[in-house]
């Protein structure tokens with residue numbers, strides 16, 4: 024069933040944590056909610072579940088109005104036919120694993136024999152087959168999270184709400200379950216909202232991605248589109264890893280904008296219009312889009328935005344190498360290159376030609392208020408894949 | 409209750425009325441109205457009896473305070489409170505320091521000595537001490553006289569102070585002990601290294617660090633001893649020493665009853681309590697935890713050297729006078745065949761038998777009182793736990809407007825002396841058109857009011873340990889409000905709720921002062937029976953009942969603790 028959230032506002036006391044938020048999730052789609060800690064992701068899905076009362080707005084599932092501030096409709100959570108995995112798991116410690124998973128079935132008045140079967144199947148699904156009789160306080164964090172997942176999947180809800188459901192699992196299990204979850208979600212065709220911190224998860228799972236900050240939607244779209252074309256300096260920084268600088272528009276031509284460079288790079292020339300001369304802009308580039316070569320190896324004249332730097336730091340990350348390169352004037356830049364044979368390997372201290380291809384650069388005008396929040400040097404939210 | 413606490417009830421009058429309405433009505437009946445009655449009665453010229461109509465406004469009820477008898481009762485209350493608190497601080501404080509911070513031999517025993525008197529009801533302890541130290545016939549006095557030493561007189565202000573101090577010292581002991589256990593030894597070591605003598609370390613470092621706990625305990629002790637009724641009643645009456653609570657009792661039992669004057673005195677006593685409570689909250693707020701780190705709990709124990717045995721003797725002596733001697737005395741009175749003991753040599757000789765004890769067990773009055781006590785306390789425990797849970801739940805798990813008010817009202821009885829609550833109940837329930845006055849139910853309700861502060865606090869502490877997500881998960885899983893409370897919250901709180909019930913049960917069985925104005929010939933309880941036997945001059949019966957009653961409390965406490973431990977493990 025489709026889920027519509029219209030102009031949702033939610034406040035705790037006087038503090039508004041969700042501000043005029045509208046989201047539409049098509050029937051059977053999975054929407055990923057991504058945003059920094061405290062931006063209101065949990066609050067949003069709690070409002071959808073009926074656990075928080077919004078100040079205003081509308082929440083509709085299928086054609087059933089669950090909440091409408093204008094006409095005073097608010098269906099209580101137990102009548103909303105939803106499933107939710109809580110960020111804190113919320114496993115009931117006084118019940119066994121089986122009783123935990125069985126609870127929603129009991130509430131839905133499913134027959135006893137059928138309940139046992141479905142509990143079995145749900146536990147099997149999350150890799151906890153045979154755990155029915157286990158006491159739930161004797162589980163590890165990851166196991167609890169899987170019980171919570173089984174409890175949410177044991178019924179067929181109209182909407183499935185997942186609040187960082189895989190955050191506490193090891194990388195391998197997380198990959199497996201993520202895949203399982205996506206497969207299952209598509210098979211059942213259950214409309215899902217998935218909250219995460221993890222950009223990999225967002226890329227791997229979502230039909231649609233919504234990026235939030237301070238209770239507002241910053242950007243929405245298909246995850247790979249958002250990754251490729253971040254709509255703002257914040258999104259570029261938050262979704263993926265970038266080197267980011269603040270700069271100013273130096274000159275404008277018919278088709279190009281010339282922007283002050285960084286380090287010993289004099290200027291960037293980019294296609295398109297980014298405002299009049301003097302406009303503050305942020306320039307970002309992902310570390311894996313930067314090309315490195317040895318001086319003299321290729322013709323510097325033919326390269327775009329090329330500058331000579333020296334390697335400050337080189338670290339092997341499995342199949343890739345992460346470099347930090349000084350490009351003059353106290354500016355460093357992070358680069359990720361392949362480590363397969365045939366690729367160059369640079370040592371600390373090596374001189375290196377750094378090329379920033381123009382079509383990989385993201386340029387975003389920055390509002391005056393945004394200036395203070397974006398740091399001048401390279402910013403990495405988390406290590407890239 | 410299904411939907412009434414849903415988030416929307418903030419806006420929807422009807423569910424608001426359902427959620428908050430009943431609670432406000434209940435709290436009004438149980439706490440606000442009794443207090444209001446007292447206030448009203450203090451300022452009018454006729455008691456709030458049925459059919460009496462509205463009284464005329466007057467200040468005359470306070471005139472008693474300007475008589476010498478009035479001034480004496482205020483003065484005595486202050487002397488008793490301050491004296492008993494000072495002595496209790498010496499007992500409780502030094503035992504706490506010995507148990508927590510010194511190398512006194514047999515430390516677990518010293519700890520036991522510190523807490524054990526908590527389980528002796530002050531009524532029972534007082535009766536026992538009349539047996540031990542009545543002017544000529546007291547057992548201790550018999551021994552003292554035989555050895556040519558001056559004798560004691562328990563029927564005096566000194567006696568009152570001493571007995572109160574014995575039985576209220578454990579409150580100070582517990583508070584100070586738990587603070588001392590948390591003091592970082594490094595603070596003391598730093599002072600030692602700086603050249604301070606061990607004694608200076610205690611006075612300059614340890615004492616200031618635990619001062620907040622100590623002073624908090626002292627204020628609490630002052631409140632409890634000033635409002636105590638049985639001790640000054642039993643020990644003060646023969647010596648014509650009156651305190652505020654005993655004067656209230658006498659006003660109410662004189663005929664015609666001087667009810668309005670009693671109310672006025674009750675109001676004065678309540679004002680004292682409020683003042684102390686205010687001081688107490690101020691003190692707790694300014695409490696500085698910075699030095700009590702709660703980590704590095706390597707405790708350095710002060711070497712007592714030659715004083716070790718002196719310290720141990722002190723603990724043994726305290727245990728003797730607070731617990732061992734009193735029960736021995738009650739035992740002698742109940743089990744010696746020949747009741748009259750006129751010299752020290754007769755104390756342990758003579759014939760012993762359980763005849764009187766078994767006669768008492770078969771006595772219909774005793775049986776009735778025991779039954780009433782059990783029923784009233786049980787009903788109070790169940791009703792109380794339910795009400796306290798309901799209040800805590802609305803307070804901490806709903807967004808209903810006015811939820812904080814509920815908590816504040818339920819804390820009011822802290823400042824209401826038991827006598828005052830009893831008076832308020834008397835008037836409230838004789839006026840209300842509900843046929844509860846004179847029933848056991850009224851006692852249970854009064855107990856529920858009396859222990860609301862402790863009860864709500866302990867249930868709230870336990871509800872706050874449960875993550876709201878656990879209940880929310882049940883709601884999303886399809887459970888209604890009532891269902892999620894019954895299937896998730898209550899089972900998770902079973903230990904906390906059980907402990908609260910046990911506490912209310914035991915405190916209710918012991919409570920005398922609240923019940924004193926509320927019992928009827930059909931609804932007397934054990935504490936009342938002991939008291940009326942004493943008033944009627946049947947000292948031996950009172951002693952025998954006290955003994956049985958204490959045994960009963962001990963068994964209940966032990967059984968309750970076992971049950972709680974079992975619940976904890978399950």
Ligand SMILES: Nc1ncnc2c1ncn2[C@@H]1O[C@H](COP(=O)(O)OP(=O)(O)OP(=O)(O)O)[C@@H](O)[C@H]1O
Nearest residue numbers: 035040058059060061062063064065066067110220
């Ligand atoms: N019950 C509450 N009362 C008051 N403020 C709250 C409450 N719950 C959340 N907040 C505040 O609302 C804001 C949004 O919180 P929310 O839990 O929705 O963030 P989040 O995006 O889920 O963060 P995280 O990724 O860390 O889980 C935060 O600033 C938080 O402090």
Ligand SMILES: [Mg+2]
Nearest residue numbers: 064065110186
């Ligand atoms: Mg969250």
